[in-house]
Amino acid sequence: MTCPASRDELLACLNHLLAGAGNASLMTPGLRQTLCDYAAGNYRILMTLAGELLRVAARRELAVLDEKLYLDVFAQPDAALASASTALAFTRACAFCSSSAYLPHLAAAPIGRP
Structure with a gap:
């Protein structure tokens, strides 16, 4: 089992990947922080969340990904209204966890609600 990465380590990785992809300003600083907070x-999980946002942003032809997009994609005010795509992305993200120790953390901090 590996130790969970710190928020700063996740943020450094995300910044590096965005810069390497050629668009360091693709995500707002607030969205980057939010993704790192919910990546447990x-x-x-960080890459799965970011990938889902990128997929939706490409479909909507958005130039910048922000917290509003995050809430649009991942906020689930009513389980009956949750999209199958969002549920699938979250399920895949959880499946990648190397330990069930991550799951209580995710349950304690629902996505879309700080």
């Missing part, structure tokens, strides 16, 4: 110390 797991790089795969």
Whole structure:
């Protein structure tokens, strides 16, 4: 089992990948912080969340990804209204966790609500 990454480590990774992709300003600083907060110390969850946002942003032809997009995609005010796509992305992200120790953390901090 590996130790969870710190928020700063996740943020450094995300910044590096965005810069390497050629668009360091693709995500607002607030969105980057939010993604790192909800990644539960797991790089795969971070990349899955970011990938889902990128997929939706590309479909909507958005130039910048921000917290509003995050809430649009991941906020689930009513489980009956949750999109299958969002549920699938979250399920895949959880499946990548190397330990069930991540799951209580995710349950304690619902996505979309700080």
